[in-house]
Amino acid sequence: MRIDIVAVGRLKKGPEAAMVADYLDRFAKTGRSLGLPAIRIHEVEDKRGGGMLAEAELLTRSIPDGAAVVMMDERGDQPTSPDFATRIADWRDGARDICFVIGGADGLDPSLRQRADWQISLGRMVWPHMLVRVMLAEQLYRAATILAGSPYHRA
Numbered sequence: 001m002r003i004d005i006v007a008v009g010r011l012k013k014g015p016e017a018a019m020v021a022d023y024l025d026r027f028a029k030t031g032r033s034l035g036l037p038a039i040r041i042h043e044v045e046d047k048r049g050g051g052m053l054a055e056a057e058l059l060t061r062s063i064p065d066g067a068a069v070v071m072m073d074e075r076g077d078q079p080t081s082p083d084f085a086t087r088i089a090d091w092r093d094g095a096r097d098i099c100f101v102i103g104g105a106d107g108l109d110p111s112l113r114q115r116a117d118w119q120i121s122l123g124r125m126v127w128p129h130m131l132v133r134v135m136l137a138e139q140l141y142r143a144a145t146i147l148a149g150s151p152y153h154r155a
């Protein structure tokens with residue numbers, strides 16, 4: 001099994017990058033005994049100004065064949081953290097790869113959103129994509145702690 005985050009834009013060194021690295025490192029440590037692999041990030045960038053469609057093509061190329069595709073979108077479902085953890089465990093148990101997709105400033109092209117196995121929202125407000133990376137990384141770490149039965153998630 002592999003877990004990837006495919007995202008538009010390059011995350012420069014700074015607080016967001018440090019937080020993403022920290023949460024993914026914690027995920028890797030907690031996930032190891034749960035059969036969850038370290039998460040890899042793939043960044044794509046369309047330098048020719050082709051907009052959402054060009055970004056969709058680049059993102060599609062980075063999505064592994066057969067992976068469960070989870071699109072981050074403010075119009076999507078709003079699962080609880082335990083529900084999110086359960087879905088990840090179900091895919092793990094079915095030996096399915098998982099690929100999270102985060103769009104750029106214009107969002108994700110509708111053609112790409114149509115192929116999602118799941119569209120999830122971090123609330124109905126729109127967040128900058130770099131913060132979405134941080135929040136997704138935190139929720140993935142939180143999911144691992146829920147599956148491990150550790151006290152990080154107290155709700």
Ligand SMILES: C[S@@+](CC[C@H](N)C(=O)[O-])C[C@H]1O[C@@H](n2cnc3c(N)ncnc32)[C@H](O)[C@@H]1O
Binds near residue numbers: 107125129
């Ligand atoms: C700045 S937002 C783009 C907003 C764009 N206007 C749209 O209609 O999608 C960049 C990316 O961050 C992610 N994103 C932003 N807010 C989100 C939210 N509330 N929940 C989940 N993902 C979000 C989405 O992947 C989005 O494509």
